[in-house]
Amino acid sequence: MSEPATPRLSALVGQLAASSDPAATPAGADQAERAVLLLGAPALGESLAAPSGRRVFLARASALSLAIPGLGAALAACAPGSSGQSDSGQGAGRAGPGAAGSADSLRHHNSNSRLDSTVLKNAPRGNSSATPAATQGAQSAAFRRYDPALPPRLPRGRVQLHWHAREAPVRISKDTVVAGWTFEGDIPGPVVHCRVGDTVEFTLTNDVAVPHSMDFHAAQIDPKAAFRSVAKGQSVTFTFRPKWAGAFMYHCGTAPVLMHIGSGMYGAIVVSPREALPPAKEFVLVQSEFYLEEPQGGVRPFDYSKMLSTLPDFVVFNGRPNQYVDEPIRVKVGDRVRFWVVNAGPTHPCNFHVVGEQFDTMYLGAPPGTPIRGVQTWGVAPGGGMCFELLCDVAGEFPFVNHGFGHGQKGAIGFLVVGA
């Protein structure tokens, strides 16, 4: 067998991590290649499926960060928006406390950085969301139905949000409390509603020891600056103007993203078009999967190993299994209903369907463009969002489900009750 012409990245990672001496860098691994090693995904053959393989990779990435001091800072300095200045207010990270520009932030702007890779080390027992703040007071956590109604748009075309990354126990049913990593204390986080062209000025302050970040899918922005992770007590601020209408996911993007999304850090931003859509009762459904450990002290932590297995305990709309079976969504005959469906995943599709109904309109892209008619079921991909409309011209109780019934059966089901 002939030797490969260039060394494989995984081999370079291994060689670099094996020595803390920068002089041991193999010939041919120039700065650019090292940057790829630091920022990129593991090479083929570096299995992330095995937790030990992932930890080895993160450990190697950490070793590289230490072995090549200054490289992270150099990369961050090259990033647009990292100067802490915003020319137009759109598409540029803006300096806040802990924003790029400080030595601290330069160490953790990168989602594979050393600080981010401490996530699982900080968590008790390694693969779990069971931090003290996420578990304390679990028994007294009250159940609250997540209101599916689309909130009104904030006025004047300018949305200012200052959210906190928090750990909190969240009661998802009468007998289940989960150890949540959250935006604003709930799973999902709050629904944001704006309009195409509005200005969204967003600040995230991290209240907890594990680093966190925010990634809005409705934004077109330099992710290295705006979506960077921030340590406890620090903040990141960025501003964007959504260009497209639709239902978009937001989530924490700190590595390992699976752990942060899987532990509750996600939600929906609905961007209405400038043109008015037909009048309707509008609802937001965020589907997600819950991978949980057995209860300990009345709380079930999220389980990273189970997330990797992709076999969830619950699949839910708006963070609680079957909540709209127990307390349905109610409308009247003659109402048009518009569902903005976001699939936060982290892994499985949402095959959205309303039993006994058809969607007269579903928008393949941004509403009101590209409508398609007469849809029975449509798959919303993890990380995606779509807009479904139906006219409720028949009274009755209509289950809305994930028609992938292995997942519908695990809690992704509710009732749309159409009253006469």
Ligand SMILES: [Cu+2]
């Ligand atoms: Cu996070």
